[in-house]
Amino acid sequence: MNKTLVAYYSLTGNTRRVAEAVHEALSGDKDILPLDEVEDLDGYRLVFIGFPVHAHSLPFKVERFITSVKPGAKIALFCTHGSLPGHRLSREALEYAVVLAAKARILGTFCVRGRISLEALDILARSPEHREWTEMAPSAEGHPDTSDLEEARAFARQVKARSDHGER
Numbered sequence: 001m002n003k004t005l006v007a008y009y010s011l012t013g014n015t016r017r018v019a020e021a022v023h024e025a026l027s028g029d030k031d032i033l034p035l036d037e038v039e040d041l042d043g044y045r046l047v048f049i050g051f052p053v054h055a056h057s058l059p060f061k062v063e064r065f066i067t068s069v070k071p072g073a074k075i076a077l078f079c080t081h082g083s084l085p086g087h088r089l090s091r092e093a094l095e096y097a098v099v100l101a102a103k104a105r106i107l108g109t110f111c112v113r114g115r116i117s118l119e120a121l122d123i124l125a126r127s128p129e130h131r132e133w134t135e136m137a138p139s140a141e142g143h144p145d146t147s148d149l150e151e152a153r154a155f156a157r158q159v160k161a162r163s164d165h166g167e168r
């Protein structure tokens with residue numbers, strides 16, 4: 001068994017595009033599936049899990065999926081977010097995902113910006129919980145772009161090499 005799964009959750013397509021780039025860069029046997037369609041992780045040696053940051057955290061379905069991963073399983077996490085790269089607001093969500101996956105073997109993490117429509121931003125910005133990130137989000141327009149997707153492919157290759165060579 002040396003199959004890799006790329007499982008993703010995506011509402012507006014940004015995380016799906018990153019997931020497709022990850023999948024494309026992987027060598028060997030591989031599948032790509034929306035989270036909802038994943039039935040069993042037993043046949044996979046490595047699982048990538050991708051999600052959008054929602055309200056400074058993870059969508060509930062993703063939270064549930066990550067906590068269901070068996071102890072010792074090899075995984076890699078990636079996310080898309082509207083706030084500025086490296087900012088506390090996007091870091092916190094990924095850090096939380098890492099805590100949820102603490103019993104798994106995390107071989108890598110990767111985050112990249114993802115656009116959100118101005119109409120959606122306008123509505124979300126009305127509630128206090130969304131104010132801070134929505135102020136930063138207009139500059140995410142155009143992301144993920146070609147260089148984001150190239151970085152996603154490089155991330156995928158690195159993680160796969162770590163998995164194949166038994167690192168960590």
Ligand SMILES: Cc1cc2nc3c(=O)[nH]c(=O)nc-3n(C[C@H](O)[C@H](O)[C@H](O)COP(=O)(O)O)c2cc1C
Nearest residue numbers: 010011012013014015052055056080081082083114
């Ligand atoms: C309801 C909602 C809440 C969001 N909350 C955040 C957030 O807290 N921080 C952030 O950086 N981006 C936030 N975003 C922006 C998304 O994370 C970003 O646009 C992401 O790329 C969407 O991915 P998708 O197209 O795969 O659904 C939010 C978007 C939505 C729709």
